[in-house]
Amino acid sequence: MKKILPFIFVLSAFFISSAQTRISGIVKDETGTPVPFANVVFLNSSEGTTSNLQGQFYLTSGKYQDSAEFSYVGYETLVIPLKKGDNLNLKVVLTEASERLSEVTIYQGKTSKTNNPALDILRKIWENKRDNGVNKFAQYQFRKYEKLEFDLNSVDSSVIKNPIFNGMEFIFDNLDTNKVTGKAYLPIFINESSLKVYGDNTTGKKRVDLLGNKNSGFNENQNLIAMVKDIYDDYDIYDNYLQFFDKSFISPLSTTGINNYNYVLKDSAYLGNRWCYNIQYYPRRKNELTFKGDFWVNDTTWAVNKINLEMTESANVNWITGVYIEQEFEVLNDSVFLITKDFFQADFSFQEKEGSRGISGKKTILYDDYQFDLKKPSEFYRKEVVEFQKEAYTRDDDFWIQNRMEPLSGQERAVYKMIDTLQTVKAFKRLYNIATIAESGYVEFNGWDFGPVFSTFGYNEVEGFRLRAGGRTYFGQNDPWRIQGYGAYGFRDQKFKYGILGSWLLDKKSRLIVSAGTRRDVEQLGTSLTNSTDVLGRSLASSSLINVGDNDKLSELNLSVISIEMEPLLNFTVRVSGSFRNLKPASPGFSLDYYVNEARTQTSTEIDQAEISTIINYSPGRKTSSYGVERTVVNGGDFPTLFLSYSLGVKDVLNSDFDYKRLQFFYDQPIFIGGFGKSNVSMEAGKTFGAVPLGLLSVVPGNQTYFALYNSFALLNFYEFVTDTYVAVHLEHNFNGRLFARIPGLRNLNLREIVGIKGVLGSISEENKRLDASGIPLIAPNDEPYWQYSLGVGNIFKFLRLDAHFRGNYFDIPDARKFGVTATFGFHF
Known part of the structure; x- marks a missing residue:
């Protein structure tokens, strides 16, 4: 088969947005002011989210949840019982804690561009960003494990019983719950890559060797693999702009970020043995390509230790209902922070309304085995016109056991077998043929x-x-x-x-x-x-x-x-x-x-x-x-x-x-x-x-x-x-x-x-x-x-x-x- 992405989008059109438990609504304080970034979790679970700038929230679970917990610093934690099924349009009111901090401020308007300690920290990041990561060394090399996954989300009993899936009911044996959105999802495509990366900062040259590639049901389909990977271009959070989906999003670490974001110094604490500051940010205006979230930054190297970015609801992007990015860094030799994990998730949908049906695309990249200042001859970086290595696409299980930097979940492992079986089903072939004609x-x-x-x-x-x-x-x-x-x-x-x-x-x-x-x-x-x-x-x-x-x-x-x-x-x-x-x-x-x-x-x-x-x-x-x-x-x-x-x-x-x-x-x-x-x-x-x-x-x-x-x-x-x-x-x-x-x-x-x-x-x-x-x-x-x-x-x-x-x-x-x-x-x- 030449492509499977068209088939995935055809399937998404048949989904009905429903789950075992759904909650939505708005969080306000006693004066009626919306509370942004309030924590919303199902009680005694790890499924949760935060309210947006308008205090609105939406959360789903693939199983029945009897209560939801709402909290925000300086306010009493509130637990609300839930009925079975949908609990939509909730009005949640938080009251100030009786023993609260000396001062509690809810930031939702524009913050100062002058007397703001968060901006002083941001300027330190700008000054030191070239002294962190692999840019600090003349040469570098590291191992890289990359996992790409597409999931069908908002799957419930009504979806499973849809006549379009007659003969394909077995695919729903592998349902899971998304940790970011809380939606029930079905993994349907997974691609793994093991790579070795070499670079020379003195010449600007880079080389990436593919050691192995494996995907569910389409091992030698380089067209599919390349197109999926191209959706998620490489990006660096220290750059002024992060480019993906043919758009340039403004990074919260951008030197122009002061004109596009509000910054709040929210907290400071030890992360490991490093004292770090926590800065919360959110956009100054609607309808721009911006994010909301927070990041932790070290107080001596001014390097980012951890960051999360969530695309704002009003961003001018089609077919994308959500983008979530999370990166983690570790310190090397007490001075340099190197990225160890990069997680990217995008939710695609034909509709924009809350809880709409669609597809989630997830990319997880893990890094290890960093080595520096090992110079290679210039010929080493010369790119071949044809770089395809058939053996890289046929690696055995022992190779993947040794080269995966994190194990697959049970649902992810099952995808490999499920797709092989799916290709023998006549109902699947009919859908695939329709999608292929429409696409090609x-x-x-x-x-x-x-x-x-x-x-x-x-x-x-x-x-x-x-x-x-x-x-x-x-x-x-x-x-x-x-x-x-x-x-x-x-x-x-x-x-x-x-x-x-x-x-x-x-x-x-x-x-x-x-x-x-x-x-x-x-x-x-x-x-x-x-x-x-x-x-x-x-x-x-x-x-x-x-x-x-x-x-x-x-x-x-x-x-x-x-x-x-x-x-x-x-x-x-x-x-x-x-x-x-x-x-x-x-x-x-x-x-x-x-x-x-x-x-x-x-x-x-x-x-x-x-x-x-x-x-x-x-x-x-x-x-x-x-x-x-x-x-x-x-x-x-x-x-x-x-x-x-x-x-x-x-x-x-x-x-x-x-x-x-x-x-x-x-x-x-x-x-x-x-x-x-x-x-x-x-x-x-x-x-x-x-x-x-x-x-x-x-x-x-x-x-x-x-x-x-x-x-x-x-x-x-x-x-x-x-x-x-x-x-x-x-x-x-x-x-x-x-x-x-x-x-x-x-x-x-x-x-x-x-x-x-x-x-x-x-x-x-x-x-x-x-x-x-x-x-x-x-x-x-x-x-x-x-x-x-x-x-x-x-x-x-x-x-x-x-x-x-x-x-x-x-x-x-x-x-x-x-x-x-x-x-x-x-x-x-």
């Missing part, structure tokens, strides 16, 4: 897949209604070869279209791949400045049911390509290809004509062109899974991309029409700007040397649809600008709701504001203008750069983004559009 778009068969099903239907003015069917060979994610293709039929032009591509991995170490394919289809040229010889790329023309203006400039493309590529260095690929294409107009009245004689009396309507291309692509930081001919990128959009292409048009080869040279450059860079959101910057530049017709020129990509197209210009029509030399820049920034969070009436909608600006400067030679006989005005933005800007609102209903686009200049061009709106659909955290 392919219907799985033995050895091949049918799809993608989402491309089955299309429409354009040339083909009319279009029907498409495709497929690919698939024996496993590490297939050394793959053949894929499609066929399509247009009911208006009554023509059959097709594409087929075969790829073979000849050498795993260098990723030497040979590919060959051919494609004949109707295409909208000029939707990208950067050349593409993608044989199976989806034609933009096939989705042109809704357009701005007439979509009457479609072409008929017949393309054949053979290529060889290799990856000599990690994420650095070199590709050499030879292609031959035939281009001719497909739309009535559209022309690609060019003159074929000096007197400009004879024209040709078709282009035959042979081309040799060399492409270099570098994507530092890209993470991939599997090691076959195709790989899955697991952190798409989080790494820079550099593309450089040199193409040579060869005349007379296969009756090719033109000699030319083309140089193109593309650079894309995502930039995380801490609490201010995420920017994306891209630049394209290119030049064609030699005379070529319209079909081979660089058309500035317009967009006449109502949907956003990457790096296109939403207010340009197709073929509005045509160049042979160009430079284009695209800038976009997503504030992730930081501005709207400060506006009353908008903050609770969790909308996200996006701004963008883009421009292009280009020219076209007189030689190319003289060659053209198409009748289309060849206009280039050479007097001044064409530019436009946009204002957008994202996260509308959690899946819709709308952008309003405004044209900056060139208003005198016929049919120039001054304003437009595009929509983008997607599910994002």
Whole structure:
């Protein structure tokens, strides 16, 4: 099986949020003021929680509880009897203790930024943070044990009796109770890793060796393992921002934390033999990416000894109802604190209401065997292109007994057997097939897949209604070869279209791949400045049911390509290809004509062109899974991309029409700007040397649809600008709701504001203008750069983004559009 995460989310949709005992309500004092951070526990149990900033609480237990205890420093402890089942909307009033402390203060408003001892301690942490942990040493190495687990939560008798689980009732034999939320949960997926980590702080190099990996039922599924791990990026609490779920949360230890958090010096005590201060923190404003919790810090090294972080209820994040982080540190040689345990839990749900159904994802990392200042040669840190070690995924039980740093619980051990059994159940297979089709778009068969099903239907003015069917060979994610293709039929032009591509991995170490394919289809040229010889790329023309203006400039493309590529260095690929294409107009009245004689009396309507291309692509930081001919990128959009292409048009080869040279450059860079959101910057530049017709020129990509197209210009029509030399820049920034969070009436909608600006400067030679006989005005933005800007609102209903686009200049061009709106659909955290 290729993936199981879609199945987990399908299952979660059927859960009903109920448990043996549920309690909820609000804690107040005698004046009616909410009491935040009050302790709420079931009596004589370890199941508990704390009230939030508004004094609200929610707690569940997988078994019957007869009483709940409420306490807060300076107040009398209150025990309330509970009835069986639900005890919701409780009103809990705490009274001041008769023998209380000399002064009790409940902190819920904004604390002082000046006369606050907690802030003095925080500044000491900033001053000393680089003197703690592995950063203090030139070199370091340690062992690391990592456990990832997904649980189905809010499981009760009504869930178990749901007809969807007919034939799968045995999975509920392993129910447990979550120590953080108190919800009854069912472990359904577990992954264990044993690793050895090496680092050199003098060079900034790091190496991680996977010693062993084991997961429930899917031992060799690197796609699944990599995607699960990528959900939880590594983070350091001393950093200003903690990044996960594609968001930058403000750390309570951040140097900008004073502007985002309230800090209270709550206590001081010995932890072990170390005197430590306890600081409680909570956010200054709602709807920001912040936490609440507390941490203990040593009074001499100013190192954090223990910290917990809980995402605030109002944080602008989709599908996440809770995040809880807990880290523990131990002292080394009386001076340096090193992390020993890192626990991370996230609760996913389709609903946001209290006690909603969903999934809990938990990550536990344990560290030991620290060693320092053992220098390794630079070659030791050189990363291999292919690092997969099959033996690491097939370790025996003795290996795990020796390398687990904490034993599995009985429920966790049972998951391994339960998943193996589950895969033989027909009911499970049906659910899995539905989820896989929804996630990948392919219907799985033995050895091949049918799809993608989402491309089955299309429409354009040339083909009319279009029907498409495709497929690919698939024996496993590490297939050394793959053949894929499609066929399509247009009911208006009554023509059959097709594409087929075969790829073979000849050498795993260098990723030497040979590919060959051919494609004949109707295409909208000029939707990208950067050349593409993608044989199976989806034609933009096939989705042109809704357009701005007439979509009457479609072409008929017949393309054949053979290529060889290799990856000599990690994420650095070199590709050499030879292609031959035939281009001719497909739309009535559209022309690609060019003159074929000096007197400009004879024209040709078709282009035959042979081309040799060399492409270099570098994507530092890209993470991939599997090691076959195709790989899955697991952190798409989080790494820079550099593309450089040199193409040579060869005349007379296969009756090719033109000699030319083309140089193109593309650079894309995502930039995380801490609490201010995420920017994306891209630049394209290119030049064609030699005379070529319209079909081979660089058309500035317009967009006449109502949907956003990457790096296109939403207010340009197709073929509005045509160049042979160009430079284009695209800038976009997503504030992730930081501005709207400060506006009353908008903050609770969790909308996200996006701004963008883009421009292009280009020219076209007189030689190319003289060659053209198409009748289309060849206009280039050479007097001044064409530019436009946009204002957008994202996260509308959690899946819709709308952008309003405004044209900056060139208003005198016929049919120039001054304003437009595009929509983008997607599910994002």
